[in-house]
Amino acid sequence: MRIIAGRFRGLTLASVGKGDRGAHLRPTSDRVREALFSMLESRGAVAGARVLDLFAGTGALGLEALSRGAEQAAFVDDGRVAQDLIRRNISLTGTEDRTRLIRRDATRLPPCPDAPYGLVFLDPPYGKGLGQRALDVSRAGGWIAAGALILWEESAPMPPLVGFELLDARRYGDTHVTLMQAVTV
Template identity: 65%
Template sequence: MRIIAGTYRGLTLASVGKGDANAHLRPTSDRVRESLFSVLMSLGDPIDGARVLDLFAGTGALGLEALSRGATFASFVDNGAKARSLIQQNIKLCRAEDQTSFIRRDATRMGDCINAPYDVIFLDPPYGKSLGQKALHAALMGGWLTQDALIVWEENSAQDAPDGFEMIDQRRYGDTHITLLRRTSA
């Protein structure tokens, strides 16, 4: 697993290895990340200058790819010990400590946002457990999203736009479905 483009281009990230079977770590493949960011660039580059929230962050690859491509700040949310270790290793590899924060929390129970809200939200929950809907609702209710936040939702099936969001695009890459949503109301 490596960073595809930008400042950290070609940097190899820490390996998941055998990981933790209970952690449900399933990093987004390089091929899917490359395609995803190409789609985002076609939308007018919503990453450049953005504050990014990476929910169910796992290895942190999505948030770090965004930083590499011009995001100003990334917060990584995960409650797994293995994920925390991998994210911290990868932040150090990128020398991005000043542009990142790690929040050890259940992404479905975000609570209130105490800092500025986020422009781009990567949502990559364990597949097929309906955790994405819960996490998106928690982030919305807690004030974590800007008024026109872009949601990048990775699941094993296409997702419908919940109330307050509009569908921008959907793509399928093997068993991975990417759904892009835009927040439409406060």
């Protein structure tokens, strides 16, 4: 697994091998990550963004965003294996001053202590209903800015939730990607 483009292009990140089923780590492939960022960059969503990476796993999505010009990234994951991988990958990229690791369950975030985030990556363990709970809690806690883009990876297509507008939906093998935008309700 490597950074695809931008400042850290070609940098190899700490590996989880084929994934860690016990820790629910399932890294997004380079091919899918490239497609996701193509979709986001065509909307001007990455440069200067504050990124919230929920169920961050290895941190590859948030770090890819930083490589492509995002301003800051916060990584949320409660798994010890994931937290170690995120710390190692932050160190590899030298982005300690622009990142924050939040050691919490993404479905149990406290209120946001600072400005809300305009780009949210959501890659929960597949098929457990955790994505919707994490979005509900994040929105209620002030983590998600009005107009924020949400990129949700799941094993099935995700319908837009109340307060979110569906912008795009695509399938890459067994991964369904849904792009939504937060709207006022």
